[in-house]
Amino acid sequence: MKLFLREQRPLIFVYIAQLLIVTLIYWLDGFRNMEVSIYACLISGCLLLGYLVFRYTANRSFYTRLEQPHASPEPFQGEFSGVPSQTPLAEALQQVLRSQFRSYTTDLQNYKHKIESHLQFINQWAHQMKTPISVIHLILQKKDDPDSTAIGDELDRLKKGLDLVLHTARLDTFERDFYVETLQLEAIVRSAASEQKRLFIRRRIFPSIEVEPSISVTSDEKWLSFVLSQLITNAVRYTASERGKLYFKGYRQGQEVVLEIRDEGIGIPASDLPRVFDPYFTGENGRRYQESTGMGLYLVKQICSKLGHDLSIESTVGEGTTVRIIFHCS
Numbered sequence: 001m002k003l004f005l006r007e008q009r010p011l012i013f014v015y016i017a018q019l020l021i022v023t024l025i026y027w028l029d030g031f032r033n034m035e036v037s038i039y040a041c042l043i044s045g046c047l048l049l050g051y052l053v054f055r056y057t058a059n060r061s062f063y064t065r066l067e068q069p070h071a072s073p074e075p076f077q078g079e080f081s082g083v084p085s086q087t088p089l090a091e092a093l094q095q096v097l098r099s100q101f102r103s104y105t106t107d108l109q110n111y112k113h114k115i116e117s118h119l120q121f122i123n124q125w126a127h128q129m130k131t132p133i134s135v136i137h138l139i140l141q142k143k144d145d146p147d148s149t150a151i152g153d154e155l156d157r158l159k160k161g162l163d164l165v166l167h168t169a170r171l172d173t174f175e176r177d178f179y180v181e182t183l184q185l186e187a188i189v190r191s192a193a194s195e196q197k198r199l200f201i202r203r204r205i206f207p208s209i210e211v212e213p214s215i216s217v218t219s220d221e222k223w224l225s226f227v228l229s230q231l232i233t234n235a236v237r238y239t240a241s242e243r244g245k246l247y248f249k250g251y252r253q254g255q256e257v258v259l260e261i262r263d264e265g266i267g268i269p270a271s272d273l274p275r276v277f278d279p280y281f282t283g284e285n286g287r288r289y290q291e292s293t294g295m296g297l298y299l300v301k302q303i304c305s306k307l308g309h310d311l312s313i314e315s316t317v318g319e320g321t322t323v324r325i326i327f328h329c330s
Helices: 001-029 032-057 062-067 086-140 146-176 185-195 197-203 223-235 283-288 296-307
Strands: 181-184 207-212 214-217 245-253 255-262 312-316 319-329
Touching: 001 032, 032 062, 146 197, 146 223, 146 296, 181 185, 181 223, 181 245, 185 207, 185 223, 185 245, 185 255, 197 223, 207 296, 214 223, 214 283, 223 245, 223 255, 223 296, 223 319, 296 312
Parallel strands: 207 245
Antiparallel strands: 181 214, 245 255, 255 319, 312 319
C-alpha cells in the first residue's frame, strides 16, 4: 500500500493543482457560486478515488510482491501466483522477470554442473596419485640409504598435500561422507601421532600423550584423524628447535571433553590470531615458512564446526601455541 501511494503521489498533486487552477479561473471569470464548485470538487474527488481504488485492486499482488523482494527467489510465485495482474505494465514486468529468472537458473545449474565435474575430477586424480605414492613407499622400505630417506620424506609431504586437496574438495559434500560413532580419544590420538612418526623422527620432536583411557567422544574417526594430522603437521612445522615436545592432553571439563595440543614452537603474533582460521591466510609465519598454504587451520575449523566440536587457539610468540578441541557430551 505504501509503495502504491508513493507511486501515485505525483498524480494526486497534479490533480489537486489542476482542480485549484480550474476553480480560480471560474472565480476570476465572475462565477461566485461556491456550493456548485464544492459539489463539482466532490464528484471529481470521488472519480479520482475510484480510479485509485481500481488501480490498487488490479495490481495489489504486484505491489505486495514488490514490497517483499525476498519472499521467494522466483518472481511472483507463492501466494501471489494465482492473482494475475490486470495492467499491461505489470504483466510486461512479470514477463521480463520470469525470463531473467529462467536465464539465471539455467546459468546457475550450468555452473553447478561444472563445479561438480571439477570436484569429481579432483577426487579421482587425488586417488589415482595415492597409488603410485604407496608403491614408492613399499619400494623404499627395502632401502636404508640417505637418498631413500629423503625421498620418503618428500613422499610424506606429497601425501599430506593430496589429503588436503581431497578433504577440501569433499568439504561441500560433508553430509554425504561422515559417520558418527563413539570413539576412544586416547586411541585416536595415538593413531594420529603414529601416522606422523616419520615427521616426528625427521624433526626430532617427541609426542607426549596424556589422555585418560576411559575418555570417549562422539565424532567421525576419519575426519577427526584428518583434523589431528593437520594440527600435528602445523605444530611440528613451526617448531624451530630440535628435541622439542608436542603435548597431547585430554581431560573432562564438566559436561565436555577437551583435547589440548600444545607445541613449543615459535608462536603466532597476536595480530594474526583473529585471522588464523580464514582461508589462505598465512600471516607473518607463513612468510618465513614457504610451505604454509593457509588452508590447514581453515579446514580444521570448518570440519570441527560441521562435527559439532568447538575449537579455540591461544599462542605466545617464542613460547608456543595451544589448540583446544572441545567435544560436547550428551
